[in-house]
Amino acid sequence: MLNQMEQPSNSSSNSSSSSSPYPPFVPCFTSEIKSLIISLSVAHALLLPLFLYVITVGYQRWRKDGFLAPFTTWSHIDVFTYNVVFLDLFNIFGTFFYFLGAVTKRSDVQMAGSGMFGVFFSGQTLFHLLTCMERYLAVVHPVSYLRLKGSAGVRARNVTVGCVWMVSILIMALIVQRVIPFVIINVLLLSFTSLAFVFCSLSVLCALIGPGPGRTRNRVDQSKRRALNTILIITGTLFLRFISSMISSILQNVTSHFEYLYCLIGWSSVWFLVPSSLVLPLLFLQRAGKLTVCGAKIK
Template identity: 40%
Template sequence: MVSSGSRMSPNSSFSSQSSLDLHLSPINTSISLYVVCLISKPSSYIYRAFNITTIFLVLPICILILQHGLQEWRKKGSTFMEVLSHSDCFTYNIIIMDLFAVLACVFTYCGIVMNNLNMLSLSMIFYSFSCFGQIFFHMLTCVEHYMAAVHPITYRSLRKERGVRIRNISIGCVWLLCFALTGFIMIDDIILAIVNICLVTLSLTVSSFCSLSVLCVLIHPGPREESRNRDRVDQSKKRAFYTIVTILGILALKSLWDLNWSVVYITGGLNGCILMSWGSWFNIPSNLLLPLLFLYRKGKFVCFKKNME
């Protein structure tokens, strides 16, 4: 997760890099370690490759899903939000967060090429906002899976008006939290680092508990089904099992890396730039996970779906 980290004065940070031509505004009195890593070699080249890859992988998927959502909205009109499933609603919000990440990548790449510190600082704000939002919406998605599998009766009741209201309130709270947490970037580095670690730990705990609970339900033999439907139920459970395992694996890997990233960010200094730059690639699978599952559910991968069936 991006944070402002340990701030360094421009004179001390770039005493050995006087060749860098940074365009500083009068309000910039310090430079975060993250920005230092963006413009330091060789980590800057790794970040450039990461930004280009993210833009060309994430942006087309975002456009495809938003186009699908627009078509559905035109068909269903004012009832679109009411009939929209909780999981799909969370995915649409994750797509918006992914667009913030893409925007951050554009600013980051341009800032690195142009050696523009203001642009790099702005990209850090956009990327932090995106990371916070993705963490919260991934947690909400895991909770939704947990309710559907472990408490199906309660979950069915939450698919009506009351559940839609709770969902919308939860989404509104997530957006407010993202704005509030992003504001910590401009306050104090140590406080923000602690918030990052606490948030990632919470995400890992909630995601693990919900996913493992769902896996236990899928593994445990369910009530007797008719023999003609048993194979279909078994195949459905098998697909759900693989889906939950994939989600849990990717989110656990990202969360563990984010914890390691935070520790390196606080203690590593410039020596940790290479490690942090390579670690940024762990964000790509988590960015693509739920959008790709959404497209698969909507039948966008027809050939792949036929092979699976």
């Protein structure tokens, strides 16, 4: 969606919209692109019950544990999951505003939708990174991880969560003000996080393969296997996003003189963000014992 905010270098459009930071409405809102936006809206509508269910489970837990429990006693990974769910809801509203702005030809409403998407894109990626780092510490550095579960670690986590939101908003502001192109932010953010995910995956895998003190390779701790599975699932979805973003960025640079293709490629690449929205909510419900298959709970 943010890719559409950057004006393609088409000389025919410069004369009509050279003073506007938004793309022209006609080539970027054809019937095909409209169908893509509608299909994405339908996908978001199908995901909405999942997000609302996670929020409901969290709300019930919040009422039971107390008002300050999310900031004091809840686990790091649960807090990260709740933040990702709120970001996904943010993205749903962003898609709606973008579609509404395109239909009504209100560039300010369209830009508001793109801004919401930008906060979601950066924030979700960073929270996935924090989740992988949390699992990495739990397996590879258990002593340090136990310290992080104390009050000092909880305070550090709360500050980190606030910083992620601030960084996401700052990145979005830089893109909106055209200080930094979105493609650069996209490449830097996804490249850094992808390397971090690979490092975490390999480190946890080595910790599982090694026998370690007091245990053999045949008696691997199941919690560490689950930690590895979590990291691998997140890594897989983020690599899918990384590859699709890189391919779409290359194709958009090649087709930058053709606004229709430029916008069509940008909207098509948004589909590859959907799997990453499923990971943490489903893993959260699995930990809470809320997932059922044929009437049996998955634990």
